Amino acid sequence: MPPPRPYTLVAELSYRCPLRCPYCSNPVDIGADRYRAELEGEHWMRVFHEARALGVLQLALTGGEPMLRPDLDELVAAGRDAGLYSTLVTGATLFTHERAERLKEAGLDHVQVSIQSPDPEENDRIAGNRSFEKKIAAARAARELGFPLTINCVLHRQNLDRIEEILRLTEELDAQRLELANTQYYGWAVVNQQALSPTREQLERGEESVKRFRERVGPRITVLWVLPDYHEDLPKPCMGGWARTTMVIAPNGEALPCQAATTIPELEFPNVRDRPLDWIWHEADAFTRFRGTDWMQEPCRSCPLGRQEEDWGGCRCQALRLTGDARATDPVCRFSSHHDVVVSAREAGQTDEFVYRTMRRPRRPARV
Amino acid sequence: MMRPRLVEGARLQYDDVRGEHLLLIPEGAVRLNETAAQVLELCDGRSVDEIAATLSERYKGTDVTDDVHELLDAMGERGLVIDAAA
Numbered sequence: 001m002p003p004p005r006p007y008t009l010v011a012e013l014s015y016r017c018p019l020r021c022p023y024c025s026n027p028v029d030i031g032a033d034r035y036r037a038e039l040e041g042e043h044w045m046r047v048f049h050e051a052r053a054l055g056v057l058q059l060a061l062t063g064g065e066p067m068l069r070p071d072l073d074e075l076v077a078a079g080r081d082a083g084l085y086s087t088l089v090t091g092a093t094l095f096t097h098e099r100a101e102r103l104k105e106a107g108l109d110h111v112q113v114s115i116q117s118p119d120p121e122e123n124d125r126i127a128g129n130r131s132f133e134k135k136i137a138a139a140r141a142a143r144e145l146g147f148p149l150t151i152n153c154v155l156h157r158q159n160l161d162r163i164e165e166i167l168r169l170t171e172e173l174d175a176q177r178l179e180l181a182n183t184q185y186y187g188w189a190v191v192n193q194q195a196l197s198p199t200r201e202q203l204e205r206g207e208e209s210v211k212r213f214r215e216r217v218g219p220r221i222t223v224l225w226v227l228p229d230y231h232e233d234l235p236k237p238c239m240g241g242w243a244r245t246t247m248v249i250a251p252n253g254e255a256l257p258c259q260a261a262t263t264i265p266e267l268e269f270p271n272v273r274d275r276p277l278d279w280i281w282h283e284a285d286a287f288t289r290f291r292g293t294d295w296m297q298e299p300c301r302s303c304p305l306g307r308q309e310e311d312w313g314g315c316r317c318q319a320l321r322l323t324g325d326a327r328a329t330d331p332v333c334r335f336s337s338h339h340d341v342v343v344s345a346r347e348a349g350q351t352d353e354f355v356y357r358t359m360r361r362p363r364r365p366a367r368v
Numbered sequence: 369m370m371r372p373r374l375v376e377g378a379r380l381q382y383d384d385v386r387g388e389h390l391l392l393i394p395e396g397a398v399r400l401n402e403t404a405a406q407v408l409e410l411c412d413g414r415s416v417d418e419i420a421a422t423l424s425e426r427y428k429g430t431d432v433t434d435d436v437h438e439l440l441d442a443m444g445e446r447g448l449v450i451d452a453a454a
Contacts, residue, residue, distance in 0.1 A: 005385065007397065008395075022387065052385070053385065054385070054387060055383075055385045057381075057383065057390065057392060057397050058392075058395060058396075060395075085381075085392040085393075085394075085395060085397075087395060107378065109377060109392075109394070110377055110394040110395070112394075147377065148375075148376050148377030148393075148394050150394060150395070176375075176376070176377070176394065177394055177395075218447075219445065219446055219447030220447060222447070297407065337424070339382060340450060
């Protein structure tokens with residue numbers, strides 16, 4: 001069976017960022033030497049065209065903070081020229097009306113603004129940067145210019161109780177989408193698990209609020225609510241399955257099947273400087289290794305629920321981190337012999353103190 | 369629905385890699401058959417009756433009014449098409 005065609009290219013333009021969110025999904029070793037040399041604009045432009053030829057439709061321009069790229073307007077125009085639908089995923093501290101206008105002219109389709117909390121002071125504390133007012137101004141600028149707007153807010157024990165305020169703010173800002181992603185434990189969130197992990201009750205109240213909001217607002221605002229893995233007992237199809245829907249390009253040109261894939265030491269990642277995207281998608285070991293179902297072990301191999309092609313075995317990074325084996329069944333699964341690790345991780349965190357994201361060279365071992 | 373138009377930010381595109389019509393929306397894509405693509409292309413401020421008349425002509429007199437209404441209502445329910453007259 002030929003491999004599926006990817007739909008989404010996640011272009012991490014730079015790991016630099018004015019914000020210091022303690023759950024950032026970027027690798028904890030973003031300060032390492034391997035990330036110092038960012039791709040040239042011409043690399044990205046070639047990548048966008050190769051991505052479209054491979055089947056990609058959606059381009060996420062993200063980071064770190066993608067607006068730190070001085071050539072962002074040209075990159076947006078190149079994405080449009082390639083026939084991709086582009087989303088700017090931004091912390092929005094640099095998204096002024098003037099810059100937004102230039103991005104609109106360049107052909108940007110959609111803007112996604114992160115907020116860390118609907119409360120200004122709390123937002124600034126979580127982001128580690130005075131940014132709330134700028135974010136609100138950015139969201140308004142986006143709507144004034146006719147961009148469809150998504151607000152995204154990563155949820156955790158320190159902001160989950162404000163979900164009604166988040167919903168109100170989203171409506172007031174005239175956003176079309178709201179992504180409420182409960183923290184998943186990758187990247188910096190692993191370091192901060194004790195400060196982030198919510199109670200079951202917080203999650204239940206949040207879910208209830210979202211349900212009422214959806215009933216009231218209808219299709220005018222789409223709300224995505226992602227329950228944290230640890231509170232499930234069947235795994236999610238992480239990334240829609242390994243190397244099935246999405247390709248991630250890190251700022252240094254490394255191509256990854258997901259943002260967290262560098263935590264799997266046995267994988268070697270091809271670089272778009274050296275290889276065309278088509279080869280990477282079809283031939284590179286990092287992409288073929290866990291694609292499909294042939295690599296699966298028990299209990300996945302003879303899944304009692306026949307979910308192999310539904311959840312694709314769950315998350316490889318999580319399997320490695322919690323069981324020591326990247327080929328193991330995601331321990332979120334109740335059939336995994338390591339499921340007790342997930343059950344005990346459900347316990348709510350006990351501290352409000354964050355270890356903030358930083359690009360200083362790592363002191364701790366590079367991989368978590 | 370009187371004067372349907374695509375919701376802000378939605379873009380029609382023919383995907384020459386997969387050989388199908390699509391409505392691209394923020395972080396998603398809706399696959400369209402040939403007829404749906406033709407209907408949505410005509411959602412430029414004209415009325416549903418005008419759209420139906422144009423298509424009926426294209427299909428050599430077959431009356432497609434009901435199909436057009438059905439499609440636009442379904443797209444409206446999903447928030448993909450809104451009424452410019454409302």
